[in-house]
Amino acid sequence: xxxxxxxxxxxxxxxxxxxxxxxxxxxxxxxxxxxxxxxxxxxxxxxxxxxxxxxxxxxxxxxxxxxxxxxxxxxxxxxxxxxxxxxxxxxxxxxxxxxxxxxxxxxxxxxxxxxxxxxxxxxxxxxxxxxxxxxxxxxxxxxxxxxxxxxxxxxxxxxxxxxxxxxxxxxxxxxxxxxxxxxxxxxxxxxxxxxxxxxxxxxxxxxxxxxxxxxxxxxxxxxxxxxxxxxxxxxxxxxxxxxxxxxxxxxxxxxxxxxxxxxxxxxxxxxxxxxxxxxxxxxxxxxxxxxxxxxxxxxxxxxxxxxxxxxxxxxxxxxxxxxxxxxxxxxxxxxxxxxxxxxxxxxxxxxxxxxxxxxxxxxxxxxxxxxxxxxxxxxxxxxxxxxxxxxxxxxxxxxxxxxxxxxxxxxxxxxxxxxxxxxxxxxxxxxxxxxxxxxxxx
Amino acid sequence: xxxxxxxxxxxxxxxxxxxxxxxxxxxxxxxxxxxxxxxxxxxxxxxxxxxxxxxxxxxxxxxxxxxxxxxxxxxxxxxxxxxxxxxxxxxxxxxxxxxxxxxxxxxxxxxxxxxxxxxxxxxxxxxxxxxxxxxxxxxxxxxxxxxxxxxxxxxxxxxxxxxxxxxxxxxxxxxxxxxxxxxxxxxxxxxxxxxxxxxxxxxxxxxxxxxxxxxxxxxxxxxxxxxxxxxxxxxxxxxxxxxxxxxxxxxxxxxxxxxxxxxxxxxxxxxxxxxxxxxxxxxxxxxxxxxxxxxxxxxxxxxxxxxxxxxxxxxxxxxxxxxxxxxxxxxxxxxxxxxxxxxxxxxxxxxxxxxxxxxxxxxxxxxxxxxxxxxxxxxxxxxxxxxxxxxxxxxxxxxxxxxxxxxxxxxxxxxxxxxxxxxxxxxxxxxxxxxxxxxxxx
Numbered sequence: 112x113x114x115x116x117x118x119x120x121x122x123x124x125x126x127x128x129x130x131x132x133x134x135x136x137x138x139x140x141x142x143x144x145x146x147x148x149x150x151x152x153x154x155x156x157x158x159x160x161x162x163x164x165x166x167x168x169x170x171x172x173x174x175x176x177x178x179x180x181x182x183x184x185x186x187x188x189x190x191x192x193x194x195x196x197x198x199x200x201x202x203x204x205x206x207x208x209x210x211x212x213x214x215x216x217x218x219x220x221x222x223x224x225x226x227x228x229x230x231x232x233x234x235x236x237x238x239x240x241x242x243x244x245x246x247x248x249x250x251x252x253x254x255x256x257x258x259x260x261x262x263x264x265x266x267x268x269x270x271x272x273x274x275x276x277x278x279x280x281x282x283x284x285x286x287x288x289x290x291x292x293x294x295x296x297x298x299x300x301x302x303x304x305x306x307x308x309x310x311x312x313x314x315x316x317x318x319x320x321x322x323x324x325x326x327x328x329x330x331x332x333x334x335x336x337x338x339x340x341x342x343x344x345x346x347x348x349x350x351x352x353x354x355x356x357x358x359x360x361x362x363x364x365x366x367x368x369x370x371x372x373x374x375x376x377x378x379x380x381x382x383x384x385x386x387x388x389x390x391x392x393x394x395x396x397x398x399x400x401x402x403x404x405x406x407x408x409x410x411x412x413x414x415x416x417x418x419x420x421x422x423x424x425x426x427x428x429x430x431x432x433x434x435x436x437x438x439x440x441x442x443x444x445x446x447x448x449x450x451x452x453x454x455x456x457x458x459x460x461x462x463x464x465x466x467x468x469x470x471x472x473x474x475x476x477x478x479x480x481x482x483x484x485x486x487x488x489x490x491x492x493x494x495x496x497x498x499x500x501x502x503x504x505x506x507x508x509x510x511x512x513x514x515x516x517x518x519x520x521x522x523x524x525x526x527x528x529x530x531x532x533x534x535x536x537x538x539x540x541x542x543x544x545x546x547x548x549x550x551x552x553x
Numbered sequence: 554x555x556x557x558x559x560x561x562x563x564x565x566x567x568x569x570x571x572x573x574x575x576x577x578x579x580x581x582x583x584x585x586x587x588x589x590x591x592x593x594x595x596x597x598x599x600x601x602x603x604x605x606x607x608x609x610x611x612x613x614x615x616x617x618x619x620x621x622x623x624x625x626x627x628x629x630x631x632x633x634x635x636x637x638x639x640x641x642x643x644x645x646x647x648x649x650x651x652x653x654x655x656x657x658x659x660x661x662x663x664x665x666x667x668x669x670x671x672x673x674x675x676x677x678x679x680x681x682x683x684x685x686x687x688x689x690x691x692x693x694x695x696x697x698x699x700x701x702x703x704x705x706x707x708x709x710x711x712x713x714x715x716x717x718x719x720x721x722x723x724x725x726x727x728x729x730x731x732x733x734x735x736x737x738x739x740x741x742x743x744x745x746x747x748x749x750x751x752x753x754x755x756x757x758x759x760x761x762x763x764x765x766x767x768x769x770x771x772x773x774x775x776x777x778x779x780x781x782x783x784x785x786x787x788x789x790x791x792x793x794x795x796x797x798x799x800x801x802x803x804x805x806x807x808x809x810x811x812x813x814x815x816x817x818x819x820x821x822x823x824x825x826x827x828x829x830x831x832x833x834x835x836x837x838x839x840x841x842x843x844x845x846x847x848x849x850x851x852x853x854x855x856x857x858x859x860x861x862x863x864x865x866x867x868x869x870x871x872x873x874x875x876x877x878x879x880x881x882x883x884x885x886x887x888x889x890x891x892x893x894x895x896x897x898x899x900x901x902x903x904x905x906x907x908x909x910x911x912x913x914x915x916x917x918x919x920x921x922x923x924x925x926x927x928x929x930x931x932x933x934x935x936x937x938x939x940x941x942x943x944x945x946x947x948x949x950x951x952x953x954x955x956x957x958x959x960x961x962x963x964x965x966x967x968x969x970x971x972x973x974x975x976x977x978x979x980x981x982x983x984x985x986x987x988x989x990x991x992x993x994x995x
Contacts, residue, residue, distance in 0.1 A: 117726070121728040122728040125599070148591070148592075149592040150723060150727060151726060152592065153592040153596040153599075155597065156596065156598055157563075157567070157596045158599055158600035158728070159602045160567065161599075178597050250646060269822070283591055284560050284592070285560065285563060285596035286564040286567050286596060287596065474752075527919040
């Protein structure tokens with residue numbers, strides 16, 4: 112049997128060699144059982160940052176992370192199990208609509224989401240803004256709700272891919288987050304462990320996304336599809352624009368409200384949600400296609416539209432909220448939600464067209480308003496957030512309100528305004544709205 | 554005041570930026586006081602491996618390592634203080650002769666040396682093969698012996714550059730040893746802290762050296778000189794060959810014996826020491842030049858030869874041994890030293906010329922014979938070692954003895970023989986001896 116040494120494995124990667132799956136197995140398992148110290152792990156991670164992981168290595172990493180915990184077994188449910196994963200954006204609330212929507216088609220959606228991270232929002236935080244909504248279910252409760260309603264939205268359970276959590280915590284503090292192989296292993300391992308047999312990847316492109324260029328985002332999309340297929344799961348990736356926030360609401364409760372406005376046929380949808388609807392329906396189309404309910408994404412989009420218009424999607428959403436302990440009176444009777452203490456508006460200073468609403472700056476502003484966490488134990492303010500009244504390409508006049516900020520103190524509002532100062536631009540000449548769907552990669 | 558974050562510093566280096574001296578100060582001091590964890594240090598070290606350190610950064614690292622401990626103050630001794638540092642080789646015993654030799658010229662030689670490292674031997678181990686010789690003196694004892702004899706050879710005291718020790722231990726286990734900036738900071742900080750005001754760097758080139766190419770060795774030489782001069786100290790570097798072991802003895806006691814054979818005018822010098830003598834005299838010439846005792850290295854070589862021939866250097870050596878508690882009877886009365894238990898010879902298999910005596914393989918063989926340590930707490934066998942009877946370029950006949958191996962067991966001998974199998978080559982055609990002095994860089 113070959114004897115491995117941590118420093119030799121680090122050196123091999125540092126020198127640009129391809130690690131064997133035995134070496135990766137040795138390194139990850141011994142890191143997780145405490146026999147390889149963290150300083151050797153971070154050295155390897157930085158070497159990977161510079162030398163990358165090829166497809167085989169990425170698959171080996173993915174496998175080790177899956178094997179570090181349990182796998183949710185949904186094989187007894189005789190339906191397609193399809194999930195969606197987004198690489199993270201600002202105002203990105205598609206999951207809230209997508210999960211109930213796709214479950215209308217007798218597809219199981221075993222959705223495990225995350226919290227806000229950096230400038231990006233988190234689906235779990237948004238769901239928790241619904242009083243009573245419980246995202247911390249056991250694997251048994253998760254499976255039981257999926258059996259009954261086809262849909263359940265929770266946080267990752269502690270027994271799933273604990274190795275990914277350990278590795279991610281290390282990457283976060285050693286500047287080794289932005290590596291395509293490591294990102295792929297982290298995402299894919301979680302999605303496979305949660306029991307999905309088909310995954311639509313929403314890979315964001317633009318200032319508010321985690322990768323800097325379209326080229327990098329395309330590489331990540333290819334890597335995610337490749338890794339997922341290696342485990343005999345179906346996958347497609349949809350590259351979507353994240354240069355401006357998606358929809359008009361950025362925050363937690365206000366994003367839930369925006370979704371409900373779209374799902375509830377009795378309410379009039381805000382036209383500023385148009386981009387959100389396009390992205391959500393396209394992702395739904397992809398999920399239906401992977402679930403064998405249609406041949407093309409276009410067909411899936413058309414089927415999905417009907418489920419929204421009929422109110423079936425909204426009913427599913429209410430079912431899910433109630434099944435997970437959430438108070439549905441806010442949606443059924445439009446019971447008022449507690450408002451934020453302080454409100455501020457940003458007005459337009461000159462006639463023209465909105466040419467920039469930088470998603471990154473809006474995301475950072477929202478975090479500073481209290482929508483996210485700067486430290487792990489920060490409390491999230493569910494009423495805080497930003498409401499856009501204009502979007503890129505809109506014609507505006509001096510004095511028009513561009514957006515509203517909500518928060519608990521003037522200090523937080525002022526802090527948020529600082530970020531927005533460089534995030535907004537008005538052009539004198541006409542601006543075309545960005546296409547939100549950049550590319551579908553299968 | 555600017556607030557730094559470890560991950561931002563790591564990210565800046567990772568992205569190829571030049572770190573400010575404030576950032577380096579922040580990172581090193583907080584590492585040493587325990588506020589920055591080791592996993593962030595190793596991530597930074599690996600980023601440095603890939604992106605390097607420029608001259609300013611190298612100087613800042615050097616300064617932080619110096620400032621991590623005390624500096625030996627020799628300013629009250631009104632003589633030049635000149636030291637030599639070798640980047641490490643096999644059979645490299647020049648220090649044993651150089652220190653007493655140069656001290657004959659009323660130059661103070663405050664020499665702090667190291668232990669065997671990897672395949673390279675350590676001056677401290679060689680000195681400790683002399684019964685009673687104490688290399689663990691306090692700073693006060695070190696200064697007192699320097700005042701009296703101009704020369705003292707000890708190990709680095711715990712109060713000197715403790716930060717370098719901590720950082721080196723980390724580099725050793727994270728595959729981040731071979732970086733020119735980090736090597737420079739490590740070496741230069743120690744030499745400046747020990748009180749030298751001029752340093753001759755013996756930068757080894759070849760298979761037995763720590764850097765792989767002549768180009769890298771030249772870069773290191775330039776970097777060492779530059780960093781040293783930044784602290785207003787004098788420096789030159791001499792690139793010397795380390796493709797074959799230096800001299801004929803590899804080990805500990807046998808290397809002391811080889812030096813004594815050269816220093817003691819009553820003994821007949823072995824012609825296989827010719828390369829050792831050339832390198833030692835050239836380094837001595839450099840030291841005399843830095844100490845203001847001559848204008849050129851050639852002049853220094855000629856002065857040094859006289860001190861050896863007159864026996865003055867040998868007398869100084871005996872003084873030093875006795876001042877540091879060593880038993881000089883082995884040198885004065887040629888009292889026999891305990892021999893090794895097992896002896897083995899390697900014979901030549903075909904007529905020709907010795908074309909390869911790979912310094913790396915001979916170094917590894919010697920470590921396996923017991924001359925060095927494979928683990929930190931291994932005991933060194935002072936009688937173990939290798940004696941060369943032929944060197945590269947020598948004409949040989951089938952059946953001639955190439956070298957002798959000494960060790961405490963057949964197992965160790967056999968282990969050593971394995972390394973030598975690929976380390977020795979005999980050519981049918983004539984081979985020219987390597988020039989030992991490759992280049993002098995001032």
